[in-house]
Amino acid sequence: MHPLANKIIVFFYLTVVSYTVTARELTYWLDTAKDNPTSATISIDTSQLGEFVLEPSREVSSSANPSTLNIGCLTSEKSKTTIQFGKPIDCQSLQWQVQFKKLQNNQYNASSQQNIYSPEGWWLLFEWGNLPRIAGVKFASVCVAGNENICAKIPDKSGGPLLFAWGKNTATITTDRLNLKLFADSDILSHELPNISRQLEQQYTYLSQVFSHKQQQLNWSLIWTAIDQKYKTVSGAAGAGAYIANYLVDDGKLTNKTLPMLLRVSAHETIHGLSSYTFPAWINESLAEYYAFKAVQLSKVKTRVPVNEWQKNKHTFPHANAGLYEAQNMVVEQQDMSYYPLFYLKGAAFWQTLEQALQKSGKNLDTYIALLNNKADTNTISLSQPFIDAMIKAIGKETWQTIANQYL
Numbered sequence: 511m512h513p514l515a516n517k518i519i520v521f522f523y524l525t526v527v528s529y530t531v532t533a534r535e536l537t538y539w540l541d542t543a544k545d546n547p548t549s550a551t552i553s554i555d556t557s558q559l560g561e562f563v564l565e566p567s568r569e570v571s572s573s574a575n576p577s578t579l580n581i582g583c584l585t586s587e588k589s590k591t592t593i594q595f596g597k598p599i600d601c602q603s604l605q606w607q608v609q610f611k612k613l614q615n616n617q618y619n620a621s622s623q624q625n626i627y628s629p630e631g632w633w634l635l636f637e638w639g640n641l642p643r644i645a646g647v648k649f650a651s652v653c654v655a656g657n658e659n660i661c662a663k664i665p666d667k668s669g670g671p672l673l674f675a676w677g678k679n680t681a682t683i684t685t686d687r688l689n690l691k692l693f694a695d696s697d698i699l700s701h702e703l704p705n706i707s708r709q710l711e712q713q714y715t716y717l718s719q720v721f722s723h724k725q726q727q728l729n730w731s732l733i734w735t736a737i738d739q740k741y742k743t744v745s746g747a748a749g750a751g752a753y754i755a756n757y758l759v760d761d762g763k764l765t766n767k768t769l770p771m772l773l774r775v776s777a778h779e780t781i782h783g784l785s786s787y788t789f790p791a792w793i794n795e796s797l798a799e800y801y802a803f804k805a806v807q808l809s810k811v812k813t814r815v816p817v818n819e820w821q822k823n824k825h826t827f828p829h830a831n832a833g834l835y836e837a838q839n840m841v842v843e844q845q846d847m848s849y850y851p852l853f854y855l856k857g858a859a860f861w862q863t864l865e866q867a868l869q870k871s872g873k874n875l876d877t878y879i880a881l882l883n884n885k886a887d888t889n890t891i892s893l894s895q896p897f898i899d900a901m902i903k904a905i906g907k908e909t910w911q912t913i914a915n916q917y918l
């Protein structure tokens with residue numbers, strides 16, 4: 511849910527001269543305390559590295575509170591010192607603590623991206639704020655202490671963050687296209703699992719055709735956590751190898767909205783997870799939101815319609831009159847996150863309006879998505895010129911202009 515976070519460039523560290531570090535793979539060992547499952551120690555054996563430079567962990571957002579990990583360095587003289595980022599150091603090992611929020615009372619908002627511990631017997635660690643990197647080391651993994659088979663690669667800095675779940679998984683979903691390890695905070699959805707896995711496979715088959723060049727079996731962890739409807743939010747987050755989705759409950763019970771909303775959040779996060787395209791944040795979120803609607807509709811599950819939602823809310827929605835380009839500008843340049851929700855609501859309505867116009871001429875938005883890809887300049891706010899040209903050709907200049915004026 512935080513595509514922006516991937517785009518933050520920490521200029522400060524560009525001044526650090528690159529250090530050559532032996533190419534062997536480093537392991538971040540994760541050890542949870544037996545008597546306190548909400549705390550874990552991470553340690554790295556750095557004795558083979560010689561002098562190296564530690565870089566702070568990636569963070570969710572540049573302006574949010576950066577994490578304050580207390581990282582200990584064990585020197586060859588067996589003394590412990592505290593690390594300063596960006597300065598050459600020589601340590602035999604590094605060690606620090608990470609904390610996990612215990613899931614309880616159906617109140618965890620998945621987009622908060624806080625580490626969690628479920629009393630069902632599993633943990634979820636987010637890369638954000640927790641995993642400093644050693645400059646020059648390209649290959650590193652996080653592994654569970656005492657079980658080196660439970661590991662995850664720390665993704666490249668240009669990609670999505672690591673989401674690493676381990677412990678007692680609730681179920682596995684295996685089909686031709688999916689190999690999913692499910693971690694859920696209760697078994698309340700168990701009897702729906704065959705139905706859900708069928709829908710997830712359908713979604714994935716469709717969405718990978720639109721958003722990815724490669725067709726491959728999806729090997730992911732899914733994390734499902736309940737949220738009570740009194741909190742009025744159902745969200746998710748995607749990262750390397752996993753996504754987390756909230757499911758709605760009312761006083762601990764499923765409602766008739768639970769399944770449609772879970773499928774919708776799942777589709778949204780699936781798009782983030784599998785997309786091979788580079789988009790500005792507004793396109794990233796609005797397309798994920800619109801295609802989540804399309805994917806859910808495809809499986810004949812009743813779900814809310816983006817244009818109707820926008821019509822219903824546009825008189826009361828914050829910054830409703832701002833165009834999507836302006837909203838993007840406010841979010842990126844001014845860091846004014848109050849414009850962000852427009853991406854979802856107004857943005858999804860934009861794509862649906864455009865699709866309706868395309869359909870009148872017998873066309874489908876799916877075949878145009880690749881034209882939106884803008885690898886040359888990721889800072890561009892506007893739709894790519896090839897895409898605009900294709901739209902004008904398909905629906906006519908006048909219709910295009912009307913829609914652009916209304917939304918962009």
Ligand SMILES: [Zn+2]
Pocket residue numbers: 511512778782794795798
């Ligand atoms: Zn998103």
